Amino acid sequence: MTVIILTACPPGLRGHLTQWLLEISAGVYVGHISTRVRNRLWARVVDMAGPGRALLVYQKRGEQKLSFEVHDHHWEPVDLDGVTLIRRPGNAPFNPAAPTGWSKAAKRRRFGRPGRPA
Template structure:
């Protein structure tokens, strides 16, 4: 299972992601894809200049059962604390 949340997702990227995922609400995508497709889609997101920030969560064989990837400057940041990924919110 993979979840991608994007701030201000451009139409082109949203269209490409909807080929593989369901869009639960604007900028939030969920689906099950293999590792190759997941990595290719993440590269596509990272190559997009118009995206403010993106976070991807996907199943992984670790203590939490998932891993997170972050691109850009999303409103929430992922911090690694001794192997456990936690979300922190920046104050303005």
């Protein structure tokens, strides 16, 4: 199964993809196509996307049984020991000592109790 998700792409590209895939929602295309057709479609998407963004998800042998490709997308796929994860932009590395959330408990840990010295 192949899934292509388009955001802010020209109508001509959307029309081209409907020749090969089903559009199940605005900008979301799914279908079963060969690897050769998928690679050519992705090359066409990258070529015609213009200012838009595109995301491709397809079946692949391995632990996750899928893989990702992105074009002009802020989130990027990152391989960690054979598992592909999506890295969000601006995420800092995990620091367990850093305060998290905006719960009352997190505020108390960070700023101390109101009216009492920290």
